[in-house]
Amino acid sequence: MSAAATDPQNAARTDADLGRLDYAPIDVGLGWRLLLRGLIVAAVVLVLGLQVPSVVSGTYELSLLTEGVLLGILALGIGFLAHRSGLVSLGHTAFYGTAAYLVAIGTSHWGMGAGTAALIGVLGGTLLAVAIGALVVRTPGMGFLMLTLAFGQALYQLCVLTSMRPVTGAYDGLTLKMSSTASVFGLDQAQLSEQTSFWPVAWIALVLVAFALWVVGRSRLGLVLEAIRENEERARFSGYNTYLPRLIAFAVSGASASIAGVLFALHASFVSPDVLSFATAGNSLIAAIVGGIATLVGPVVGAILYIFTQNEFGSNGNVELYTGIALVVVLAFIPGGIVGGFSRLLGPVRRALAARVRAMLGMREGQA
């Protein structure tokens, strides 16, 4: 896409800034106090989340939550990239799927232990993200969307080729074969597929990924990314390398997708071309957008919501209808998604409350 084609729209967009997908108050900069606060929040969330299996009674509900958390990790990566660098990807299935297939191929064809295969999966998916990212992050806007879509779909077509059947199993998929003594995260194959024993793995992964993305987003790199997103040319003229930060952001978000893919494969014990499909690419992006990509919680909320909707309406197939409606409604009327919309709604209330508290404590405006 040419600069000339986008610039008029960008120029005319000032009054519509509030309507932007990635709108959020500036939230960069990281000091020791903030880092400490983030760590405490992450630890609390981690501990609270680990109690979920004792609160949620049914294994079925827990399995849906787990599925939602895994999709959430994928959506987090997509949302991070879209929010921090304005690059909207329809091809993160490439990393998600590659990582999942590497686990399956590693355990069943190459006789790897589950731990090694998981590591290979994350590394392989991330390396692929670096390789593809090196080619595509220079292309902005619609071109980026199309290129990522093309890479993702090319991998899907490659995976289902008849000549690939010995490796990927083509349309039949591939079952993980782990030896009975093999274990990863201290769990053997049966425990990995079992809901209550797998839940801590998924939850810890989610919190770690979210915390890592938060730190990266608030670091100096995040600041540079923000500058590049707002005006690439200006950032370049100010002496910043605008290529490397975007590549790093792409790789980080690809790594999140890879982690999600590895966990999915380990939990399901089975990988099918579905993990590379256009539908998965679209749904994970939609989950991130509907939840709200400008926040850390948004994509996870969107993903869990999607899984529950799918479960509720999947039997008669209407999930597609509701997903479409949700996407249109959010994009047209609730910029910032569910979480962004809520926090904007609650913003005045929160500010008023904070002012009351400060007044009660006799503090001046601006002191925390």
Add this chain to the structure above:
Amino acid sequence: MNLAQLLNGLALGALLMILSSGLAMIYGLRGVMNFAHGALYMLGAYVAYATCTRVSWWLALLVVPAVLAIVGALLELTTFRRLQRRSPIEVGLVTFGLALIVNRIVILIWGEETLPVNAPKALQGSVTFLGTSYPAYRLLIIGVAAVLAIGLVLWLSRSRTGLHVRAASHDTETSAVLGINVDRVSMTVVALGAALAGLAGALAAPDLSVNPEMGQLILINVLIVVVVGGIGSIGGAMLAGLGLGIVQTIGAVLVPSVATLVPYAALIVVLLWRPTGLAGKRTA
């Protein structure tokens, strides 16, 4: 490879050409990649099925473009016009959502199974063409596409509206300043693009039969065609569509194992080598 295979390629290329010309026109004017284009194509095929089972296939050739033009006008009014100040990516994603909705509505009306559409009696057999026996119906597809392509090119290059479309595609802001009513031009283009997509669906229906997945299947190829041809270039998109149809069909004969990868490889090579597409405007 023989003449029949080349003609098969031409028939597929003709469909891609009709679809991608509409998509390229909408992109040129609104800067938005219309992800609902596949859904419009599918809707066209289903409306053709409905007309065909009740009256006749020939009537479908008139009804489908009319119905789809109305759908296109609604799309312009509710989406492209209302959201024209938003970023093109967001509007593109809105059309993605609309495509999901249309898909489901079509399934709720006509069901998920594949429906057969019979070509009119006169066209069901084969004819001898340049010494090769070839299905008459596919020759009709090629013929209609050729007529449409010539008509479209003449319309764009000779008529006043065509001039406005080209001007607005080139530079929307300046055209508006010079007194071109961009909203009205866009209305014409989106309605026409939708009508063409529907017509492509109606033409494809007897040849490929009708099912809910047909829109999504062809959408990716059409998107690829438009990007390869050069974003915003209508002529480039038409040529790329024709070319991809031929390359894909011949590829399926020569190297069947990897033929499905051909469009993706083409897209990746072209975009990395020439980011604006083969016929795209050269900008910084």
